[in-house]
Amino acid sequence: xxxxxxxxxxxxxxxxxxxxxxxxxxxxxxxxxxxxxxxxxxxxxxxxxxxxxxxxxxxxxxxxxxxxxxxxxxxxxxxxxxxxxxxxxxxxxxxxxxxxxxxxxxxxxxxxxxxxxxxxxxxxxxxxxxxxxxxxxxxxxxxxxxxxxxxxxxxxxxxxxxxxxxxxxxxxxxxxxxxxxxxxxxxxxxxxxxxxxxxxxxxxxxxxxxxxxxxxxxxxxxxxxxxxxxxxxxxxxxxxxxxxxxxxxxxxxxxxxxxxxxxxxxxxxxxxxxxxxxxxxxxxxxxxxxxxxxxxxxxxxxxxxxxxxxxxxxxxxxxxxxxxxxxxxxxxxxxxxxxxxxxxxxxxxxxxxxxxxxxxxxxxxxxxxxxxxxxxxxxxxxxxxxxxxxxxxxxxxxxxxxxxxxxxxxxxxxxxxxxxxxxxxxxxxxxxxxxxxxxxxxxxxxxxxxxxxxxxxxxxxxxxxxxxxxxxxxxxx
Amino acid sequence: xxxxxxxxxxxxxxxxxxxxxxxxxxxxxxxxxxxxxxxxxxxxxxxxxxxxxxxxxxxxxxxxxxxxxxxxxxxxxxxxxxxxxxxxxxxxxxxxxxxxxxxxxxxxxxxxxxxxxxxxxxxxxxxxxxxxxxxxxxxxxxxxxxxxxxxxxxxxxxxxxxxxxxxxxxxxxxxxxxxxxxxxxxxxxxxxxxxxxxxxxxxxxxxxxxxxxxxxxxxxxxxxxxxxxxxxxxxxxxxxxxxxxx
Numbered sequence: 171x172x173x174x175x176x177x178x179x180x181x182x183x184x185x186x187x188x189x190x191x192x193x194x195x196x197x198x199x200x201x202x203x204x205x206x207x208x209x210x211x212x213x214x215x216x217x218x219x220x221x222x223x224x225x226x227x228x229x230x231x232x233x234x235x236x237x238x239x240x241x242x243x244x245x246x247x248x249x250x251x252x253x254x255x256x257x258x259x260x261x262x263x264x265x266x267x268x269x270x271x272x273x274x275x276x277x278x279x280x281x282x283x284x285x286x287x288x289x290x291x292x293x294x295x296x297x298x299x300x301x302x303x304x305x306x307x308x309x310x311x312x313x314x315x316x317x318x319x320x321x322x323x324x325x326x327x328x329x330x331x332x333x334x335x336x337x338x339x340x341x342x343x344x345x346x347x348x349x350x351x352x353x354x355x356x357x358x359x360x361x362x363x364x365x366x367x368x369x370x371x372x373x374x375x376x377x378x379x380x381x382x383x384x385x386x387x388x389x390x391x392x393x394x395x396x397x398x399x400x401x402x403x404x405x406x407x408x409x410x411x412x413x414x415x416x417x418x419x420x421x422x423x424x425x426x427x428x429x430x431x432x433x434x435x436x437x438x439x440x441x442x443x444x445x446x447x448x449x450x451x452x453x454x455x456x457x458x459x460x461x462x463x464x465x466x467x468x469x470x471x472x473x474x475x476x477x478x479x480x481x482x483x484x485x486x487x488x489x490x491x492x493x494x495x496x497x498x499x500x501x502x503x504x505x506x507x508x509x510x511x512x513x514x515x516x517x518x519x520x521x522x523x524x525x526x527x528x529x530x531x532x533x534x535x536x537x538x539x540x541x542x543x544x545x546x547x548x549x550x551x552x553x554x555x556x557x558x559x560x561x562x563x564x565x566x567x568x569x570x571x572x573x574x575x576x577x578x579x580x581x582x583x584x585x586x587x588x589x590x591x592x593x594x595x596x597x598x599x600x601x602x603x604x605x606x607x608x609x610x611x612x613x614x615x616x617x618x619x620x621x622x623x624x625x626x627x628x629x630x631x632x633x634x635x636x637x638x639x640x641x642x643x644x645x646x647x
Numbered sequence: 648x649x650x651x652x653x654x655x656x657x658x659x660x661x662x663x664x665x666x667x668x669x670x671x672x673x674x675x676x677x678x679x680x681x682x683x684x685x686x687x688x689x690x691x692x693x694x695x696x697x698x699x700x701x702x703x704x705x706x707x708x709x710x711x712x713x714x715x716x717x718x719x720x721x722x723x724x725x726x727x728x729x730x731x732x733x734x735x736x737x738x739x740x741x742x743x744x745x746x747x748x749x750x751x752x753x754x755x756x757x758x759x760x761x762x763x764x765x766x767x768x769x770x771x772x773x774x775x776x777x778x779x780x781x782x783x784x785x786x787x788x789x790x791x792x793x794x795x796x797x798x799x800x801x802x803x804x805x806x807x808x809x810x811x812x813x814x815x816x817x818x819x820x821x822x823x824x825x826x827x828x829x830x831x832x833x834x835x836x837x838x839x840x841x842x843x844x845x846x847x848x849x850x851x852x853x854x855x856x857x858x859x860x861x862x863x864x865x866x867x868x869x870x871x872x873x874x875x876x877x878x879x880x881x882x883x884x885x886x887x888x889x890x891x892x893x
Contacts, residue, residue: 224808235824254828333823334805334815 176200176215183250183255196226196326202261208421210264211249217246218258222427225345227254228336229326232434234260236302236325243319244293265321271309274376276477279458283316283377284441291432293320293439295593298363298434301331305360307369308350309376329360348387353397353399353425354482356390357475362482364427367437369406371422371430378415379407383423397425398467403455414444417453426478432486436524448569487522490595495585495620496529496558497600504633505600506560512563512598512631520596526564527557528574528588530581550575590625598629649674651676652835652851654681654763654796655793656698656737657713659689659839659889660875662848665867666838673852673875674731679754681796681835682711683718686728687885688839688848689875690825695743698770710750711797712772714837759855760790760884764797774798778811785812791827792861793832794851801845801862803818817844822859833872836871840885846892848878 176198177269180187191212194295202213216230234251237260250252252259254543270286276497278286290312297304303310306327313321327345337360338344344356350394352368359365375383383401387393404419405411416442431437440447447453458464467474494513496506517523531553556572564571578584621628651670668852684698687693691887702708716722716732724732739747752769755760755781756758765780767787775781775795781804784793804812806878808830819822825831836849847864854860873886 231826231828238824258828332818332821334803334813336805336807336813390655478754 179470182213183252185259185489187213191244194251198231200317201264207249209241209247210647211261212264214260214262215346218260219633229519230258230260231347232328232336233326234258236330237262238329239330239333240297240300240302240325241462242296242300243315243317244296244321246321260636265313265315265323267313269310269323270312270314270373271382272307272401274380278377280378280415283374283563284444286320287370287374287440288438289314289318289320290322290373290477291434291441292542292593294363294366294370294434295438297322303329303331303360304321304366305355306346306350306430307366307373308347309373312373313634317382331361335360337346339550340429343389344393344622346397347389348386348393349382350388351393351483352427353393354370354427354478355626357479357482359479359482362486364430364482364486367422367430367434368424368427369432369606372439374415374422375404376400378404378411378419381407394475397478398464398471400459400464402458412444413449413453414440414447416448416455417449418444418454424475428481428483428484428486429436431561432489432522435491436489439524439592443572446572475551488520490520490523491519491526491592492516492523492596492598493526493594494587494598495529495583495600496527496560498529498553498560502600502602505602505631508631509598509600510560510563510632512629513561516596516598516629517564522555523595525561525571526574526592526594527561527571528576528585529553529557530576530584532577532581562617563566582616582623586618586623586625596627596629597624598631601630601632602634648677648855650677650679650792650853650855651675652679652681652833653838654835654850654854655683655711655799655837656680656685656688656694657683657837657839657841658685658691659848659872661872662690663867665693665865666848666850666863669863669865670850675852675866678706679794680706680708680762681749681794682709683713683738683796683839684708685712685717685735686695686713686731687709687881688742688758688872689754689879690884692740692743693736695739695746697812699743700744707754707756707761708750708757709754709761709763710747710752714750715770718744720791721839727884731881731885734879755790757790760788760793762793762795764795765788766790766793766795772797775802775804775832775834776800777806778814781812781814785830786834791830793830793834794830794853795832796835796837798834799837799840800834801849802834803860804832804834806831815823817860819862819864822854822861825853825858825860825882831860837864840877840889841892842888844892 176187178187179188185204188201188203190198193203196217202211202215218227237248246265247263249261270477304322311324315321344358346355350369351374352365354362355365364543372383386397404416422430494509551576554573561571576584599617599620601614617630678701679764680698698708716724717735722822760766762769765775765784767783773780775784775799785806795886801817803815803817806812835851837850838850840847846869847866852861869890873889876886
């Protein structure tokens with residue numbers, strides 16, 4: 171194992187070390203360059219003290235293994251790994267800092283908290299879809315691209331569902347950052363994506379209130395306390411926090427994994443559509459549980475921990491989002507009926523799914539009236555009523571169905587954007603039965619564009635034609 | 648170089664054909680037979696002829712316990728297996744027997760060791776089913792990568808400085824990086840008689856440039872292979888288990 175001092179100007183495997191950017195407790199970060207790479211890169215070198223903690227070595231192996239598998243905008247682009255026999259390192263895209271940890275010292279406006287939380291949730295959702303759990307999510311591991319997209323870093327404690335978990339069997343103690351750690355991580359459960367949701371809840375709490383939900387436990391054992399001691403409700407610390415945001419944060423921080431959001435996509439959806447959040451007792455809470463409740467919980471802590479373990483090792487039910495785009499033009503009643511049947515059959519096949527009904531209104535509709543506000547409002551209300559009316563036969567409980575009005579000149583783009591930014595799983599749209607008419611062709615183009623550009627499965631529904639009463643449904647990948 | 652790793656073909660022509668076609672599509676440029684070309688299946692002669700042809704063209708093959716049993720009746724086996732071995736003997740010609748007789752127990756190739764069962768005692772056919780056997784196998788060799796078969800259960804072990812090797816059940820079709828600083832023991836599933844409740848043939852693809860191993864599952868005409876076993880008068884159980892993957 172090489173122990174040579176690295177200095178600026180040195181070259182490792184063709185990578186020139188330009189400048190040391192950061193000296194951490196576990197690794198150095200060097201700004202580096204190589205002629206054939208046209209984006210800024212950094213080289214991360216572990217500080218491996220072999221008398222010291224072996225988990226640092228294994229953690230770096232894990233990071234090498236997992237970073238090489240990850241793709242997309244929410245992780246730094248991976249370039250190369252260095253062999254341990256010569257010089258271990260990871261070369262990756264440089265994401266201009268600073269990390270979220272650097273901006274904790276101020277009071278965050280509410281809309282900024284929500285936007286930041288939604289961006290991090292989007293990044294988490296993307297990570298989970300790549301079968302990777304972060305398991306050490308904290309402000310210091312979150313960066314942002316200029317576009318606003320969150321980038322997650324530091325995968326030394328992460329877990330890839332389909333690769334050997336090098337950390338699992340080696341270490342018989344929990345790992346993570348105590349401030350943000352979910353209780354099941356204390357039990358060494360490394361397979362539940364809801365552990366990352368918990369950490370994001372702690373981060374949201376911190377952004378919203380300026381303090382950590384459970385303080386800074388000095389020792390791993392003290393993490394157990396959060397099982398019986400609920401945090402001070404955010405609204406008690408900052409009254410202008412909306413009930414829905416408190417509901418979201420406290421739901422993330424539920425000790426029982428099954429009581430949290432099942433996936434980061436759901437969390438993002440609620441952050442972006444707070445008016446649709448189903449409020450529970452959590453939203454109204456203004457103080458911590460009283461002494462008796464906490465004491466009773468504490469006495470049952472062992473049992474609760476066992477329940478947490480059982481909940482965390484049971485995969486969460488999938489909660490997919492089905493999006494149905496409903497056109498409210500009166501002349502296509504038959505298409506709407508077909509849409510309703512299609513939505514019902516997709517829902518029947520996806521237990522736990524949530525249905526999002528959207529209607530896109532051309533921006534011009536509102537601009538017709540000089541009095542934009544009043545007229546616009548009326549149109550809104552009228553359309554929402556019609557949407558609800560359309561969905562009524564599905565008899566979905568509150569929380570399983572949401573209604574959204576979008577305003578755009580470009581119907582297809584609005585639908586596709588909504589599907590993408592809300593991580594929709596399945597999109598159902600209507601299309602005119604081909605009659606050769608000009609209007610039909612125009613509307614057919616909308617469904618064609620959506621089908622071509624949608625980020626998910628699309629079902630195109632048509633009303634049965636005069637000659638052919640069969641409903642045509644064409645699924646597309 | 649992309650190496651196709653084929654263990655436990657067991658005279659299953661349909662499964663081998665399907666795996667080879669899949670490997671060719673994937674761009675494999677080297678083929679390794681990890682033992683047990685014969686036993687259980689209805690096409691031992693055909694499988695040996697193909698393997699011999701491929702070995703003549705540069706492929707690697709090691710000896711398995713069923714191959715050894717064909718040559719040497721004193722090898723101990725269960726009743727069903729020895730019944731099939733007795734039948735297999737009647738199906739092979741001199742050239743095919745002599746091909747089996749020339750197979751080595753192990754083949755070393757740089758950092759790689761190819762062996763049918765545990766490297767700790769290749770001729771005693773120890774099943775590497777758990778971390779304990781993997782530990783013994785690691786101890787017996789200095790090779791960074793050991794590829795074996797014999798158990799019919801796909802598994803991947805990595806050596807760990809502190810504990811017994813870690814047992815990982817690989818997911819189908821997902822490349823796994825075999826990190827350079829660790830030693831790995833890959834137990835390929837069976838081409839010709841999978842037993843992990845998935846009847847699809849299992850073989851491995853190892854890319855020695857980016858150091859990744861993929862466990863590939865290939866569906867094949869199981870019904871045909873089962874029919875041939877029945878037609879040959881071999882025990883019914885061997886046909887049934889193929890269709891169920893047990």
